[in-house]
Amino acid sequence: MTEAPIITVRGLRYRYPPTLPGREAEPVLRGVDLDVARGEFVALMGPTGVGKTTLCLALNGIVPQSTGGVIGGSVTVLGHDTRHTPVPQLARDVGIVYQDPESQLFSATVEAEVAFGPENLALPRAEIAERVAWALNVVGMAASRGRSPAQLSGGQKQRVAIAAALAMLPQILILDEPTAALDPLGRLEVFRVIEQLRNDQDMTIVMVSQDPEHVAIFADRLALLAEGRIVAEGPPAELFYALDQIAAVGVAAxxxxxxxxxxxxxxxxxxxxxxxxxxxxxxxxxxxxxx
Ligand SMILES: Nc1ncnc2c1ncn2[C@@H]1O[C@H](COP(=O)(O)OP(=O)(O)OP(=O)(O)O)[C@@H](O)[C@H]1O
Ligand SMILES: [Mg+2]
Known part of the structure; x- marks a missing residue:
């Protein structure tokens, strides 16, 4: 018997609360179906504004619990309905690296930033220290542990945000365009880190990416989001050759x-x-x- 998917999205519909009083917002998601198996690396691609970030936020409960708005269908993560399971509880299993790392970093030092999550889990000090050291090592930021995140480059902030998510040892890691601020070598390094996490921890990865070259090498499956739905999915090695379909969606092969x-x-x-x-x-x- 094959294992049940670790993430199941069924008929997910969502609209944000009205930005102007009395005017309903357009629906962003209009029936998203997606299954992700344990240990799988799914890349999510689609044009700007199509709802990729919104879908990520539905996986960790921020949508709709913090955003409000109107939701339909269901999102189940490790058996929990993300609509009703408290966000802090989901955060133990679902790590997220936001599109804009600035919005995620708020501590005085890199070390404190990465320790924040494990401290909230009230873990023993020795284990917190161990996790912080490990996570900073994985992303190559151990030497910067005493620096202020505010003084780091965009790429370094991105790495610290990844380390902060890793220190929670989540079963699922969601990354929303984690390589956008990185140079080509930095991008490759992030994908290598992901590969290592999958091999060592059997971590499940959902990554929004604009980076077809790396998706082709590293992802197991590619899902294309357009018009509020997953319009195509499959191994990158197949889907990326459907050039007309890819272009029609506004994604680069x-x-x-x-x-x-x-x-x-x-x-x-x-x-x-x-x-x-x-x-x-x-x-x-x-x-x-x-x-
Ligand atoms: N908090 C919000 N309130 C109202 N509308 C929002 C909010 N956040 C996003 N939207 C709208 O929802 C739609 C989808 O946004 P989302 O950020 O999910 O797209 P995206 O695919 O991640 O885009 P990008 O590639 O630019 O990151 C957009 O039209 C956006 O304007
Ligand atoms: Mg986005």
Whole structure:
């Protein structure tokens, strides 16, 4: 028997409270269905304003418990209905790294920031210290533990926000565009950290990303959000080749996937690729002249 999904979203509909009195807001989510299995890494992509952040917030109960608004359908995380389970209780299992790390960092030092969550769990001091050291190590920020988060670069803040979520040892980690403020190497590092967490902790990952190249390498499944629904989902290695569908949704495919589809059309490429090593192998076998 396969294990039940760790996250189940069924027919999720949501509209924020009116911003102008007497005027109903447009629904943001209009029937989202999504299952996530334990240990899976699901990437969520979609154009700006489509509701990606809103969906993330529905997974940790902030939507609708803190935001208000009108919700329909259901979100079940580890068997808990996120509409009714108190947000602090959900936070033990569901870590979240918000899109804007500034909004998440409020402590005087990096160390205090990362210790905040475990302290709220009233854990023994030694365990808190251990978790803080581990989390800062994972994100490569151990040397900055005494600094003020306010003085860090955008990428460093992003890392501290990830460490703060990790220190709770959540079963599920939600990351809302965690690499937006990072340079290419920093981005790769974040994806490597995620990979390591999955291997070591069997952590389940839901990540909003605008980074098709890395999603193609690291994610198990890609879900496309458009018009308030998941309009397509599947392994990145399949979905990213559906270039027309991807473009229609307003999402970028990996450039190598576009190149390989073009080479297939015009030059009879025999096997598509979207990763560099696949490209190398395919091009070498198909076109390298015999010595
Ligand atoms: N607190 C709020 N109150 C009212 N409307 C909101 C609120 N937060 C977001 N919205 C609206 O809900 C819609 C979806 O916003 P959301 O932030 O979920 O989109 P997103 O896909 O994460 O966009 P982005 O890619 O820009 O981060 C937008 O139209 C936005 O204006
Ligand atoms: Mg967003």
């Amino acid at each position: 990996p450039q190598l996937a576009e190149l390989s589809v073009a080479l297939e059309r015009c030059h009879g490429l025999q096997r598509r690729f979207m990763l560099l090593d696949e490209a190398e192998a395919t091009l070498r076998t198909q076109w390298e002249p015999e010595p």
